[in-house]
Amino acid sequence: MQHFKAVKGHSMASFFSLDGSHLYCARLIFRTDAGFAERWPSIHRALNPVEICHALQKNNLGIGAFALEARALAQRRRYEKYLQSKLASEFWGGARGQGMDRLLQALQRISFSHRGAKWSILDVGAAKYEGPDRCHAADLAILLGCNTSSMTIHALEPLEAQLVRTRRMAEQQLRRELKLTRRKASQCILWHQIAASNVTGVARMRGQSNQASLSTAIPESTSSPDYQEDQRHQRQSPHFVGTQRLDEFVHETNLGPVLFLKIDTEGHDLEVLQGARSLLDNGLVAVIVFEVAGQMNQDFFQIHKEDGFPRPDVAARLKGQLAEPNLRSIVKWLQPLGYESFLLGSRSLIPLSFSWWDSSYEVCISRAEIPCWYDVLAILMDNGAGFGTSLPQIRQPIFEAFEPVL
Numbered sequence: 001m002q003h004f005k006a007v008k009g010h011s012m013a014s015f016f017s018l019d020g021s022h023l024y025c026a027r028l029i030f031r032t033d034a035g036f037a038e039r040w041p042s043i044h045r046a047l048n049p050v051e052i053c054h055a056l057q058k059n060n061l062g063i064g065a066f067a068l069e070a071r072a073l074a075q076r077r078r079y080e081k082y083l084q085s086k087l088a089s090e091f092w093g094g095a096r097g098q099g100m101d102r103l104l105q106a107l108q109r110i111s112f113s114h115r116g117a118k119w120s121i122l123d124v125g126a127a128k129y130e131g132p133d134r135c136h137a138a139d140l141a142i143l144l145g146c147n148t149s150s151m152t153i154h155a156l157e158p159l160e161a162q163l164v165r166t167r168r169m170a171e172q173q174l175r176r177e178l179k180l181t182r183r184k185a186s187q188c189i190l191w192h193q194i195a196a197s198n199v200t201g202v203a204r205m206r207g208q209s210n211q212a213s214l215s216t217a218i219p220e221s222t223s224s225p226d227y228q229e230d231q232r233h234q235r236q237s238p239h240f241v242g243t244q245r246l247d248e249f250v251h252e253t254n255l256g257p258v259l260f261l262k263i264d265t266e267g268h269d270l271e272v273l274q275g276a277r278s279l280l281d282n283g284l285v286a287v288i289v290f291e292v293a294g295q296m297n298q299d300f301f302q303i304h305k306e307d308g309f310p311r312p313d314v315a316a317r318l319k320g321q322l323a324e325p326n327l328r329s330i331v332k333w334l335q336p337l338g339y340e341s342f343l344l345g346s347r348s349l350i351p352l353s354f355s356w357w358d359s360s361y362e363v364c365i366s367r368a369e370i371p372c373w374y375d376v377l378a379i380l381m382d383n384g385a386g387f388g389t390s391l392p393q394i395r396q397p398i399f400e401a402f403e404p405v406l
Contacts, residue, residue, distance in 0.1 A: 075405075080358050082405045083343065083350050087367055090345040094291070094375045097134060098346035099402075103289070103377065104136065106401040107260055108143040110394050115150050117390070118256040122246065124196045124272055125264035126155035127162035128169060129210035136262050137189050138170035142177050146188040152255065153188065158195035158205065158241040159212060167191050196265070197243040198274035205239045207266070214243070215267035215295040217323075224301075225308040245275035250284075257386025258285040259394070267295025270325040270333070280337045284386040286394050287379055289344065290330070292364060294372040297323035300364050304372040315368035327352070327362050327376065338382050344375040347403045352376070 083091065094100065111119075123137035137155040144151055155170075157163040167189075174185040195214060197203060206218045211226040218227055250258070258279065263269045269290040279285050294304030299322055303314045325333075331341045331352045342349035343361065352361055364372035379395055380387070387394060 076356060076358070078405055079350050079356070080360060082348070083363075084360065086345065086348075087363060088370055090347055091343055091350075091363075091374055092370055093373050095344055095346040099344040099375065099377075100136065100289070102346075102401040103287075103344070103398060104139055104143055106397040107140065107287070109397045110259070111144055111147075111151055113393065114390060115147075117150060119151055119259040119386075120250075120255040120257070121151060121153045121260045121262075122250075122258055123153070123155045123262050124246070125157065125262075125266075126191075127157045127159065127166045127210075129162075133210060135166050135170050138166075138173055140260075141170070141174060141188040146174060146178055146180060146184065148187060151259070152190065154190045154192060154253070154255070156192045156194045156196055156249075158193060158243075160193055162209070162212075163191060163193050192249075193242070194249065195241045195243045196246050196249070196263075196272045196275055197268065198245065198271040200244045200248055201242075202240045203243045205241045211266060213266035213268055213295050214241075214271070215265075217267060217295055217298050217301050218305075219298075219301070222301075222306060224305045226305060246272065247276055247278040250276075250279060259287060261285050261288045263288070263290040265291075267293045267297075267300075269293075269296070270330055273330070273333070280334075280339070282385050283338060283380060283382070285380065286387055286391065287377070287398065288334075288339065290376050290378070292327050292372060292374045292376060294364070296364075296372070297326055299323040300326070300372050303368050304364065310369055310371055312368040315365050318365070322362065322365060327364070327374075328357065330376070331357065334378050338380055339378040340381055341376055341378045344377045345402075348405050349377065349399075349402050350405070 107121075111117075121137070121140055123135070123140075126135055126137050128135040128138075135155070137153050141153055144153075155163075155166075157166065170189060171182070171185040174180055174188050175182065178185075180188075195203065195205070197214060203214050205212055205214060207213050207227050218224075222228070246261075261276070263272045265272055273280070273288075273290065276285065294300050299315075299318060303311050322328075334341055335353055340351065340353040342351050343363075350361070360366045363370070363374060377398075379398065380391060382391070
């Protein structure tokens with residue numbers, strides 16, 4: 001037992017529940033060599049019961065492995081049951097903003113405990129539209145008190161009119177809530193008229209306002225009410241926007257490590273991630289939120305967008321492999337880059353990576369009666385070059401912000 005004190009002073013109970021895995025093993029008593037704790041895999045192993053058990057078995061801990069695997073499988077069933085019962089009320093629609101509120105408040109705590117870290121925040125698709133839609137760059141600027149000396153916030157939006165409108169609204173909000181001068185409020189966020197993508201150049205934008213998208217899954221001819229007017233306009237005057245890879249953008253603007261990357265591009269989110277590949281490869285992005293949307297692939301579009309309402313009957317007729325990208329394919333794409341992913345709920349997180357995955361989690365198909373609109377949280381697992389020993393202090397407040405599924 002005393003060997004576990006070598007792991008940053010954590011008790012055996014907290015050791016197995018680090019970073020919100022909720023695999024409580026305080027009652028497991030076993031013997032191990034002094035070096036085992038130091039060699040213990042990072043949290044992505046703690047979210048993979050099979051690999052945990054292999055690690056235990058290699059140290060002659062078969063009984064402990066069996067108990068831990070049984071507990072992990074029971075936890076997985078609880079996650080599955082919870083999501084099925086709470087999908088519409090706690091996860092759909094970006095968790096109505098409540099899950100993001102929890103995350104942003106955790107980021108506030110992280111920022112305050114790492115003053116002088118020279119990190120950055122990227123809000124891709126930053127425009128605020130009608131209804132409950134928000135500009136998260138503005139939300140963070142307010143939470144951080146417009147502290148540009150330790151955290152720079154960059155907002156990217158390709159549509160000029162939406163960028164100008166959102167910037168004006170954000171600066172008014174900053175002046176009102178932080179009692180700032182007009183000049184100071186204008187310095188809290190750096191605004192860029194750019195469409196993030198996997199290629200630097202130009203691309204055709206489809207749709208208007210909050211449905212505007214670079215997604216290639218939108219058919220040239222569609223009856224979708226979100227794109228019919230755009231379809232008529234595009235025949236006369238196609239709308240092209242400038243695109244840039246995020247790794248190039250970060251290099252050109254000389255940004256520090258990215259604490260938070262938020263992506264909301266109506267189905268183009270994987271391409272944005274692909275354009276940040278060198279950043280992800282080098283552990284220079286700690287936390288990501290991306291969106292699963294009806295424009296993400298051709299199958300989702302036919303089910304959720306083509307007729308202007310969800311068509312579960314179309315989903316039921318799907319044969320063969322689901323079109324990509326989809327939730328599962330993006331989660332798998334992020335795994336070897338060192339990220340574990342979760343469905344972001346208003347109260348809780350549902351783990352998606354490694355053996356936690358269940359086919360029912362492809363919710364835009366399995367629950368096709370609900371419009372396809374969900375947020376996914378991805379967190380760096382191992383010490384990245386940009387965060388080093390600070391990564392555990394980044395991860396822990398985020399998991400603590402959400403309630404466990406028990």
